[in-house]
Amino acid sequence: MTVIQYALDPRGIQAPTSGGLSGVYKDLGLQKAWILLQPIVSMILNVAVFLAGVLSGAVASPRVTIGETAIVGRDIKPSNVDFFGGIPFAEPPVGALRFKSPVLKTTLNGSTFDASNYGKSCLQPPFLTTDVSEDCLSINIHRPAGMHHDSKLPVLFWTYGGGYVIGTGSFYNGSEIVAHSIRRGTPVIYVNFNYRLGPLGFPSGKEAFNRRELNLGVKDVLAALEWVHANIAAFGGDKDKVTIFGQSGGAVTIGILYFHSEFERLVRGAIFESGQANTASAFTATERESRWQGFVRNVTSCSAVATSGNTFPCLQNASEEEISTSYLGSLGRTFDPMLWGPVIDSGGKGLLPDFPSKLYKKGKFARIPFIAGTTLDEGTFFSQAARNPAFNENILKAVVIGLASPPLVPPAVISNVTDNILKLYPDIPALGSPFGTGDELFGFPSIYKRTSALQGDMGFVGTRRQWMETAAIKYGVKGYGYMFSQQPIKDFADGVRHDSEFYYVYGVPPDQSPPALQLSSTMMDYWISFAVNLDPNDDKGSQRPIWPLYSGSTPTLLQFEAENITAIPDDFRKQQIDYMNANALVFRR
Numbered sequence: 001m002t003v004i005q006y007a008l009d010p011r012g013i014q015a016p017t018s019g020g021l022s023g024v025y026k027d028l029g030l031q032k033a034w035i036l037l038q039p040i041v042s043m044i045l046n047v048a049v050f051l052a053g054v055l056s057g058a059v060a061s062p063r064v065t066i067g068e069t070a071i072v073g074r075d076i077k078p079s080n081v082d083f084f085g086g087i088p089f090a091e092p093p094v095g096a097l098r099f100k101s102p103v104l105k106t107t108l109n110g111s112t113f114d115a116s117n118y119g120k121s122c123l124q125p126p127f128l129t130t131d132v133s134e135d136c137l138s139i140n141i142h143r144p145a146g147m148h149h150d151s152k153l154p155v156l157f158w159t160y161g162g163g164y165v166i167g168t169g170s171f172y173n174g175s176e177i178v179a180h181s182i183r184r185g186t187p188v189i190y191v192n193f194n195y196r197l198g199p200l201g202f203p204s205g206k207e208a209f210n211r212r213e214l215n216l217g218v219k220d221v222l223a224a225l226e227w228v229h230a231n232i233a234a235f236g237g238d239k240d241k242v243t244i245f246g247q248s249g250g251a252v253t254i255g256i257l258y259f260h261s262e263f264e265r266l267v268r269g270a271i272f273e274s275g276q277a278n279t280a281s282a283f284t285a286t287e288r289e290s291r292w293q294g295f296v297r298n299v300t301s302c303s304a305v306a307t308s309g310n311t312f313p314c315l316q317n318a319s320e321e322e323i324s325t326s327y328l329g330s331l332g333r334t335f336d337p338m339l340w341g342p343v344i345d346s347g348g349k350g351l352l353p354d355f356p357s358k359l360y361k362k363g364k365f366a367r368i369p370f371i372a373g374t375t376l377d378e379g380t381f382f383s384q385a386a387r388n389p390a391f392n393e394n395i396l397k398a399v400v401i402g403l404a405s406p407p408l409v410p411p412a413v414i415s416n417v418t419d420n421i422l423k424l425y426p427d428i429p430a431l432g433s434p435f436g437t438g439d440e441l442f443g444f445p446s447i448y449k450r451t452s453a454l455q456g457d458m459g460f461v462g463t464r465r466q467w468m469e470t471a472a473i474k475y476g477v478k479g480y481g482y483m484f485s486q487q488p489i490k491d492f493a494d495g496v497r498h499d500s501e502f503y504y505v506y507g508v509p510p511d512q513s514p515p516a517l518q519l520s521s522t523m524m525d526y527w528i529s530f531a532v533n534l535d536p537n538d539d540k541g542s543q544r545p546i547w548p549l550y551s552g553s554t555p556t557l558l559q560f561e562a563e564n565i566t567a568i569p570d571d572f573r574k575q576q577i578d579y580m581n582a583n584a585l586v587f588r589r
Contacts (some may be wrong), residue, residue: 003084004260005456006229010380015180016474016539020492021221023530027062030446035449044246044429047177048404048440049072053069053231055519058243059097059556061073061074061075062074062075062082062084062145062146062232064084064234064235065234066108066231067106067107067108068107068111068232069108069109069110069111069112069113070111070112070113071084071087071108071112071115072112072113072114072115072116073085073115073116073141075145076142076175077141079175079176079179079241080145080179081122081142081143081144081145081146081175081179082142082143082145082146082147083140083141083142084115084117084140084141084143084176084235084393085112085115085116085117085118085137085138085140085141085170086114086115086117086118086119086138086523087115087119087139087140087141088105088108088137088138088139088229089104089105089137089138089139089223089224089226090103090104090105090120090136090137090195090220090223090227090326091105091137091442091461092101092137092222093134093135093137093196093216093224094134094386095154095316095317096316098134098200098315098336099200099203099213099216099312099316100213100216100317100433101213101216101219101239102137102216102220102222102223104223104226104227104383105227106230106489113219113506115495117297118138118140118169118170118347119132119136119138119140119170119194120132120133120135120136120138121133121136121168121170121322122136122168122193122194122195122196122197122201122475123136123196123197123198123200123327124165124166124167124168124197124198124327125166125327125328125331127166128166128167128168128171129168129437130361131181134200134320134323136194136196137193137194137195137196137220137223137224138194139169139191139192139193139224139227139228140169140192140193141189141190141191141193141235142171142173142174142175142177142178142189142190142191142423143178143189143190143235143236143237144178144181144182144187144189144236147187147189147235147236147377148236149233149234149236150233151235151236151237152233152236152237152533153187153188153189153237153238153241154186154188154189154237154238154242154243154531155188155189155190155191155232155237155238155239155241155242155243155531155582156174156177156188156189156190156191156243156527156528157191157192157225157228157244157245157267158172158174158190158191158192158244158246158254159192159193159195159218159221159243159244159245159249159250159254160165160172160192160247160248160249160250160375161246161248161249161250161251162197162200162248162499163248163249163337163341163497164197164198164202164217164249164340164341165197165198165331165340166197167197167249168194168241169192169193169194171508172506174190174191174192174506175190175362176243176506176507176508176524176583177505177506177507177524177527177528178190179507179523180507180525180528180541180578181417181524181528183538184525184528184540184541185542186528186529186538186540186541188231188337188411188528188531188532189235189236189237190495191224191228191232191237191556193220193221193224194216195207195218195220195230196216196217196218196220196269197285198266198321198327198340199292199295199323199326199327199330199340200216200327201216201217201220201287201340202215202216202217202340202341202342203216203292204215204285204288204289204291204292204340204343204414205285205286205288205289205291205292205293206285206286206289206309207292207310207311207312208285208292209284209285209286209345210256211351212232212310212333212345213312214285214343214345214350214351214466214498215342215343215345215350215351215352215505217253217323218253218256218257218342218351218352219351220323220339221253221257222257222262222266224315224515225242225244225266225267225339226266228242228266228293229242229266240268240325241268241531241532242266242267242269243267243268243270243271243530243531244257244267244269244270244272245268245270245271245272245273246272246275247273247274247275247499247501247502247529248273248274248498249275249339249341249497250273250274250275251272251273251274251275251278251279252275252276252279252280252342253315254270254272254275255272255275255276255277255278255279255467255557256277256351256352256356257269257306257366257367258277258366259277259352259353259356259359259364259365259366260351260352260366263366263368264366264367264368268368268534269368269369269370269530269531270368270369270370270371270513271370271371271372271382271502271527271530272370272371272372272373272464272467273373273502273505274373274375274378274426274498274499274501275372275460276356276372276460276463276464276466276467276487277359277463277467278351278355278356278357278463278466278584278589279459279460279463280325280341280403280459280466280589281355281403281404281587281588281589282342282343282344282352282355282588282589283343283344283588284317284343284344284346285343285345285496287346287406288343288486289341291330291339292311293306293307294306294331294485295326295327295342296315296326298325298326298329298330298383299314299315299318299322299323299325299326300322300325301314301317301318301319301322302314302318302322303316307529319525320322323392340546341530344403346552355584355585355588355589356589357422357466358585360466360467360471361380361470362574363474363475365471367380367475367477368477368564369477369478369479370471370478370479371479371480371481371482371526371527371530371536372464372467372479372480372481372482372483373464373481373482373483373501373557374456374460374461374483374484374498375484375485375496375498375500375501376433376434376435376436376484376485376495376496377433377434377452377456377494377496377497377498378455378456378459378460378461378497378498379433379453379454379455379456379457379459379460379498380433380434380450380452380493380494380495380497380519381457381494381497381498381499382452382456383448383452385399385443386447386450386451387444387448387457387493388445389447391428391432391445391447391448391451392446392447396422396450396451396454397415397418397419397422400418400421400454400458400587401414401415401418403587404587404588407586407588408585408586409585409586413586414586414587417583419588420579421454421458421576421579421580422454424576424579425450425453425454425457425576427446427447427450428446428450429446429449429450431449431450431453432446432448432449432450432452432453432495433449433452433453433456433490433495434449434495434497435453435454437449437495438493442492442493443493444493448493452495453573456498457573457576457577457580458580458587460498461552461573461577462580463589464481465498465532465577465581466569466581466584468481468550468555468570469555472549472550472551472555473550473551473552473555475530478534478549478552479546479549479550480530480536480549480558480559481550481555481556481558481570482547482557482558482559482560483557483558483559483568484496484501484504484560485559485560485564486500486501486504486509486511486516486519486560486561486562488500488510489510489511500570501560503512503520503524504516504519504520504523504524504560505520505523505524505527507520507521507524508520511562513562515563516562518542518562518563519561519565521541521542522542522544522560522565522589523560524541525540525541525544526544526547528541544565545558545566545567547566547567548567550570552572554569555569555570556568556569556570557569557570
């Protein structure tokens with residue numbers, strides 16, 4: 001895959017000028033879409049380096065039988081890990097099934113199925129891969145070699161991030177996690193999958209609401225979990241010992257699934273890496289009507305019905321090329337990072353029935369044990385615009401208000417609350433993010449550090465704390481919190497940015513020094529221990545500090561930093577975060 005060459009230095013890559021399905025992306029606002037997505041693309045392209053070794057050294061062909069079909073995978077040497085990829089878990093969501101809830105695939109056609117490679121990625125802009133298709137709902141499995149149906153190993157089930165517009169399971173290689181679990185004597189199975197993105201995964205507007213066809217990408221996650229529940233035993237897994245984990249948008253999805261009545265049946269543990277249900281502002285489907293109409297208007301064969309309220313029949317017959325063209329065009333017309341994503345879908349078979357903060361207060365969420373954490377400098381990733389000298393406080397205020405518009409409260413109220421937040425985050429570089437860097441500005445205006453601190457707390461640190469104070473302290477759900485603080489080896493202006501931790505979780509830290517490698521090994525120990533025991537503190541693997549439960553009058557986090565893994569109080573920026581969380585509904589969270 002050509003994406004590997006980009007992965008070596010993602011911040012040096014240039015915006016593509018063409019590519020994708022028959023070049024349909026050319027001259028379609030690609031540069032604007034690139035500006036919006038570049039930080040997320042850089043994040044995921046970093047992960048692509050994992051892929052280079054996924055199938056190297058494959059010499060044998062492990063087999064698993066499901067129904068009447070033998071699924072033939074690959075044996076990965078020297079890891080002693082079996083790989084099975086591209087296994088469909090749902091019927092292809094094409095034609096009449098486009099913009100429909102997933103239909104679980106119960107049988108595979110034929111006596112054998114070639115699972116030696118990944119399947120195609122779901123339709124998305126061409127910044128990660130052009131090997132895409134609507135027929136993309138497939139699952140990938142890494143397991144210890146030689147397992148059988150009664151091995152009953154715990155399962156780690158990964159759901160990727162990418163802002164619900166880009167991402168693919170093939171960019172996340174779980175073989176090192178599995179190999180590490182074998183070395184420490186607690187073997188696990190690793191699973192990931194693809195879910196639909198953009199308008200195909202998250203149709204919106206009145207029509208989608210009336211048809212109850214909302215949040216399809218989240219429903220794809222449920223379908224993949226259902227497939228695992230029904231079939232993972234054939235690979236040696238235990239359907240009753242599934243731990244779901246995900247980063248960014250993947251973690252947000254996990255938070256949303258906590259509101260679903262079937263979630264406790266399908267998983268027993270969860271790990272949130274930089275994301276909660278209310279990380280982004282929530283909107284109803286009908287509030288997205290104009291955006292849906294804009295998308296349909298740019299599907300050439302359906303433009304005439306864009307405002308008809310009956311667009312699905314036409315869209316289901318449109319070509320994949322037309323859908324792709326309008327999909328990318330929609331990203332070029334706005335800079336809303338959550339243009340396509342989950343919406344409030346109250347009623348019927350909804351997954352997000354109300355604003356998360358309201359559901360928290362009512363205790364309407366699953367009581368599933370969890371780990372939840374953030375990086376030290378979450379906000380730098382989302383504050384690149386503030387590096388521009390033209391960026392000022394008025395623009396910052398407009399951005400904060402704009403992300404919650406249309407507002408739930410009178411304009412004067414949201415304006416006043418935003419002013420108060422800006423006072424709590426003054427333009428003092430020593431208080432800004434990257435944190436702990438004093439008056440250093442890295443060559444940028446001081447408002448960059450101010451914006452980064454505010455953005456990181458509002459979207460990630462504050463929402464993580466709100467979730468843990470609610471679930472763990474108020475309702476007694478078993479929970480563990482962390483702060484990833486390992487400093488980068490380059491890009492110091494980013495600090496310990498959003499996405500920094502999962503390289504360590506996957507066993508491939510950017511810093512290959514002995515202390516960093518040990519930190520990675522230790523983090524894998526904690527994650528695997530939690531998957532096996534619902535407790536990160538087993539006595540297997542590396543010697544490491546006890547990770548305290550998040551509870552009591554002085555809740556603590558475990559700080560992950562090479563040669564300095566230690567418990568720290570979760571009370572930093574308390575005044576600021578308390579105020580934000582008290583006004584969560586003002587910002588539609």
